[in-house]
Amino acid sequence: MICFDKAxxxxxxxxxxxxxxxxxxxxxxxxxxxxxxLEQAINLEPEVKDWVQEDPDCENIRYEPQFQALIYS
Incomplete structure (x- = not known):
């Protein structure tokens, strides 16, 4: 995560x-x-909403209420 933070x-x-x-x-x-x-990413790049719904890396967060609110709001 340090590399991501620096980038x-x-x-x-x-x-x-x-x-x-x-x-x-x-x-x-x-x-x-x-x-x-995810909330920050969507605010900067709305297309993230489409990607995160299909990305297998994010499967375990899709059924979280906060995820649903971010995607469908």
């Missing part, structure tokens, strides 16, 4: 960097961190 510091408006961080957190089963970063 995000350099390019703070890149939603895809945040999305990849979401995937890593989801794979580590760090649900709260994944959802927090």
């Amino acid at each position: 995000i510091e350099c390019i703070p408006d890149d939603g895809w960097l945040l999305y990849n961080k979401v995937c890593c957190y989801a794979l580590q089963n760090k649900i709260d961190q994944a959802l927090e970063n």
Whole structure:
């Protein structure tokens, strides 16, 4: 995550960097961190909504109420 944080510091408006961080957190089963970063990623790059619904890396966060609210709001 340190590498992602450094990259995000350099390019703070890149939603895809945040999305990849979401995937890593989801794979580590760090649900709260994944959802927090997902919200930021969607705000920067709305297309993330489409990707996260299909990405197998994010399967374990899809049924969380906060995920549903982010995707369908």
